[in-house]
Structure formats: C-alpha cells, structure tokens
Amino acid sequence: MQASAKVPRSRVLRQPQNARYDRATVHGILDAGLIGHLAFAADGWPYVIPMLYARDGERLILHGSVASRLMRSLGNGARACLAVTLLDGFVLARSAFNASVNYRSVVVFGRAISLTAEEEKKHALRVLSDHVLPGRWADIRPPSPKELFVTSVLAMQIETATAKVRTGPPKDDPDDLTWPCWAGVVPLRMVAGEPQPDGSLSAPPDYVLQDARFR
Amino acid sequence: MQASAKVPRSRVLRQPQNARYDRATVHGILDAGLIGHLAFAADGWPYVIPMLYARDGERLILHGSVASRLMRSLGNGARACLAVTLLDGFVLARSAFNASVNYRSVVVFGRAISLTAEEEKKHALRVLSDHVLPGRWADIRPPSPKELFVTSVLAMQIETATAKVRTGPPKDDPDDLTWPCWAGVVPLRMVAGEPQPDGSLSAPPDYVLQDARFR
Numbered sequence: 001m002q003a004s005a006k007v008p009r010s011r012v013l014r015q016p017q018n019a020r021y022d023r024a025t026v027h028g029i030l031d032a033g034l035i036g037h038l039a040f041a042a043d044g045w046p047y048v049i050p051m052l053y054a055r056d057g058e059r060l061i062l063h064g065s066v067a068s069r070l071m072r073s074l075g076n077g078a079r080a081c082l083a084v085t086l087l088d089g090f091v092l093a094r095s096a097f098n099a100s101v102n103y104r105s106v107v108v109f110g111r112a113i114s115l116t117a118e119e120e121k122k123h124a125l126r127v128l129s130d131h132v133l134p135g136r137w138a139d140i141r142p143p144s145p146k147e148l149f150v151t152s153v154l155a156m157q158i159e160t161a162t163a164k165v166r167t168g169p170p171k172d173d174p175d176d177l178t179w180p181c182w183a184g185v186v187p188l189r190m191v192a193g194e195p196q197p198d199g200s201l202s203a204p205p206d207y208v209l210q211d212a213r214f215r
Numbered sequence: 216m217q218a219s220a221k222v223p224r225s226r227v228l229r230q231p232q233n234a235r236y237d238r239a240t241v242h243g244i245l246d247a248g249l250i251g252h253l254a255f256a257a258d259g260w261p262y263v264i265p266m267l268y269a270r271d272g273e274r275l276i277l278h279g280s281v282a283s284r285l286m287r288s289l290g291n292g293a294r295a296c297l298a299v300t301l302l303d304g305f306v307l308a309r310s311a312f313n314a315s316v317n318y319r320s321v322v323v324f325g326r327a328i329s330l331t332a333e334e335e336k337k338h339a340l341r342v343l344s345d346h347v348l349p350g351r352w353a354d355i356r357p358p359s360p361k362e363l364f365v366t367s368v369l370a371m372q373i374e375t376a377t378a379k380v381r382t383g384p385p386k387d388d389p390d391d392l393t394w395p396c397w398a399g400v401v402p403l404r405m406v407a408g409e410p411q412p413d414g415s416l417s418a419p420p421d422y423v424l425q426d427a428r429f430r
Contacts, residue, residue: 008260035318037252037298039263045223048254048263050300050320085250085265087405092423095355096344097362103250105265129311139396140310147312169413181354182416186423187408190302197399198384205397208307214403 007109007159008081020163029106029163030055032213033084034132038062040080042073053082054131055158060108061124062154071152075114080156082108090186093170094179100170102185106163112156118145121153135207190214222324222374223296235378244321244378245270247428248299249347253277255295257288268297269346270373275323276339277369286367290329295371297323304402308385309394315385317400321378327371333360336368350422405429 020026036053039046049070054061060082064071074080088102115121122143129137143151170183192214195204235241251268254261264285269276275297279286289295303317330336337358344352358366385398407429410419 006258008258008262034316035300035302037254037263037265037300039252039254039261039296041256041261043221043223045294045324046254046256046261046296047223047322048252048296048298049322050252050298050318052316079260081254081261081263083252083263083265085252087250089408090348092348092351093355095362096340096352096358097366099344099347099351099355101249101267101347103265107262107264109260125311129314132314132316133305133307136307136314137311140308140314141391141394143311147310151312169411172413176356177414179356180416182412182419182423183414184410184412184419186410186419186429188405188429189408190403191406193304193402193404195399195401196384197397198387199392199398201395201397203397204399204401208397208401214401 018164018166020165025163025165026106026161027055029086029104030060030084031131032104033086036060036082036084038080038082040070040074040078052128052132054128056124056127056155058158060156060158061128062112062156063125063128064152066150066152068152071154074112075152075154077111077113080110080112082156087188088167089188091166091170092183092186094172094176094181094183098170098172098176100166102166102168104163104165106161108156108158108161110157110159112154115153115155118148121148121151124153124155125151133207133211135205139205233379233381235380240378240380241321241376242270244301244319245275245299246346247319248301251275251297251299253295253297255285255289255293257285267343267347269343271339271342271370273373275371275373276343277327277371278340278343279367281365281367283367286369289327290367290369292326292328295325295327297371302403303382304400306381306385306400307398309387309391309396309398313385313387313391315381317381317383319378319380321376323371323373323376325372325374327369330368330370333363336363336366339368339370340366348422348426350420354420
C-alpha cells in the first residue's frame with residue numbers, strides 16, 4: 001500500500017445521487033445489518049472477508065481468533081474498509097439499462113485497535129451478541145477468562161462513512177413506457193424459519209420467536 | 216500495494232475446518248448469491264463495494280458506468296477480490312464462545328479486464344441479467360448501442376477461490392450441555408414479497424411468481 005494519510009470519502013460512489021452522509025442513516029443501516037464485508041491489504045493483494053460486526057457508538061466491534069494473522073495485523077491499526085449491504089428488492093425496469101435493485105448500504109473506512117483489557121473485551125462481545133440477537137446474552141453462560149484470552153476483539157473507529165440507499169419504482173426512459181412487459185419492484189427480505197432445537201428444551205425463547213426483523 | 220505475483224490462496228481462513236476448494240461448491244455458492252462485495256486498493260486504502268455479479272464459466276461479470284474511475288482502473292487488470300456470503304441461520308450455542316452462524320461464502324481472487332466488443336458486452340450483460348432473474352432478459356427492450364457504449368463491463372478471471380460452509384447444530388462444550396437455556400439453530404432465508412407493479416400491467420410474469428429461490 002502506498003502511504004496516504006487521507007481517509008477516503010467519496011471515491012467509490014458509482015451513483016452519487018444515492019449517497020447520504022448523515023449519521024442517522026449510516027447508523028441505521030449498520031444497526032440493521034448482520035454480516036459486514038471487511039477489506040484490507042495483505043501481500044500486495046486486496047482481501048475481503050465476511051464477518052459479524054456490531055456498532056458501539058462511533059466504532060465497530062469485530063472479533064476472531066487470536067491465532068489469526070489477520071486479527072493481529074488489523075489490530076495494529078491497519079487501514080480497513082467495511083461494507084454492509086441490505087438487499088431490499090429487484091427493480092424490474094423495461095430495459096436492462098434501467099434495471100436496478102433497491103438496497104441500503106454503508107461503506108466505512110477506519111483503522112482498528114485490539115482490545116486487551118478483559119472487561120473491555122467482555123463489553124464488546126456483549127455488544128456483538130446484543131446486535132446479532134438481542135436478549136441472547138442474558139441466557140448464555142458468560143465467557144470464561146480463557147475464552148476471552150483466546151478471542152481477539154477489535155474496535156474499528158468509524159473515520160468516514162458513506163451510505164447509499166435506493167428505494168422506489170423503476171425509472172424507465174419515457175420511450176420505454178409502452179414496451180409490453182411487466183415492470184415494477186419485487187421486494188426481498190430476510191425471514192426466520194422454524195427454530196431447530198438442540199437438546200431437550202424445545203420451546204425457543206421469546207427473543208427468538210418475537211424478533212421483529214424476521215417475521 | 217507491494218508487488219507480489221502470487222495469488223493468495225488460504226490466508227483468510229479463520230476457520231480452516233470449514234474451507235472447501237472444490238469447483239462444484241465454489242460455483243454453487245457463486246450461482247446462489249446476488250450481491251458480491253468487491254475489494255480493491257486505491258490511494259493507499261482498501262476499498263470494498265457491493266455489486267451485482269454473475270458467473271460466466273470461470274470468470275465473473277461485473278458492470279458499472281464508464282464514467283467510473285473504479286471501473287477504468289479495475290478494467291486494466293488491477294488485483295481484486297470478491298466475496299459472496301449467504302447467511303443461512305443463527306447458531307445459538309449455550310455460550311457466546313461457541314455461538315456461530317450457518318453460512319456459505321466464497322472468496323475469489325483475480326484480475327479483471329474490460330470487455331470492449333459490443334457483442335461481448337451484450338453477452339455478458341445477458342449473463343448478468345439471467346443470473347439476477349432468469350427469464351427477464353427475453354421480456355425487456357434489448358440494449359441500444361449507446362447504452363452498451365456507456366456501460367463498462369468487466370470480466371474478472373477466477374484465479375483462486377475458497378469456499379467456506381458451516382451447517383448444522385451448535386457445538387457446545389460438554390460441560391455446557393446442562394446450562395439451562397434454549398439452544399439450536401434459527402434458519403434464515405431471503406424471501407420475495409408481493410410484487411409492486413409499475414404501470415398498467417398488474418400480473419407479474421411467471422419467472423417472478425415461480426422463482427423457487429424466494430418462495
């Protein structure tokens with residue numbers, strides 16, 4: 001990587017008209033997502049890997065194994081970029097050129113540090129758990145000192161962030177409006193299926209059954 | 216980026232036990248996904264952006280505006296990495312340490328070239344359309360020469376690829392099996408909602424109504 005102190009702001013915008021920089025939009029999308037895609041450089045190549053993440057104020061919490069070279073390298077302040085994308089629907093225009101998808105996405109640039117204090121790591125893991133499935137943390141066995149020791153927990157400061165959002169119907173060329181095909185939006189969303197119990201307790205807890213995100 | 220001729224193979228594996236390299240697994244996940252996350256380097260920073268993509272044999276098709284600096288830079292053979300991740304469920308173990316998600320993911324490394332011949336671009340855009348929504352291409356107005364001209368179409372060779380797959384129930388520590396909480400898997404999947412017509416044709420085509428991916 002060449003040296004550059006400047007944190008990127010808007011280079012990636014392919015559709016600048018969809019860009020939003022306000023904090024509420026950025027935070028809302030980060031809080032609604034589950035999987036982030038983290039990019040970093042190593043050995044002269046760009047890498048991207050999927051990770052669970054959670055927002056804790058103005059930073060993102062990530063975790064992995066202390067045995068991971070990636071975690072060690074990132075935790076030393078390496079430059080990173082995390083994208084979160086929620087696909088909301090197919091936008092079926094009357095031409096391929098105007099076809100699109102409805103989506104919400106955020107791209108965050110920042111550097112990460114490793115959290116080392118046990119209480120700090122425990123707090124961050126709780127934030128992660130509360131983000132993935134609110135209510136779960138209170139039910140499970142708390143982390144042991146050994147588990148905390150072998151878990152690498154990173155906090156990535158949100159240095160800059162850009163949200164992009166597309167909503168609404170297709171935008172066809174006026175000449176295409178009489179083209180004889182169906183046009184419109186096919187909404188897409190994530191839903192939860194029937195919980196599959198492991199062990200003797202068959203009735204899932206309310207925080208699973210009533211999770212409004214996946215009804 | 217430092218120079219390195221070697222294409223990465225296994226560096227990113229945080230859970231090597233879940234890694235698979237066979238072509239059928241890699242292709243199956245690429246074919247099942249809709250949004251890829253493309254990483255590249257620019258100005259000394261890693262970038263990652265969400266993109267529609269499609270597999271065409273041993274290459275991935277990407278597209279964007281010819282006005283995009285990114286597209287021009289990538290189309291000149293820049294090193295890139297694309298990840299596709301399908302989230303299949305929450306794996307609720309009895310400890311945070313053993314909690315996980317079921318997922319299928321692929322990480323592809325390769326370099327892209329810009330397609331320039333009109334017929335080649337048209338073929339690639341059709342592959343993209345057929346991947347996103349099979350059946351749609353035959354219904355819509357074909358691309359005009361002008362639309363093809365202002366659309367940048369990239370073909371990224373799959374130089375190396377790694378799939379990771381986790382399925383099945385939680386793997387708890389034996390001592391945790393009596394911990395008094397529900398454990399199991401909550402499956403997650405993408406579904407399509409009620410199509411929202413734009414214009415006068417209200418009945419969506421069969422390839423929307425019968426798309427098995429989203430029932």
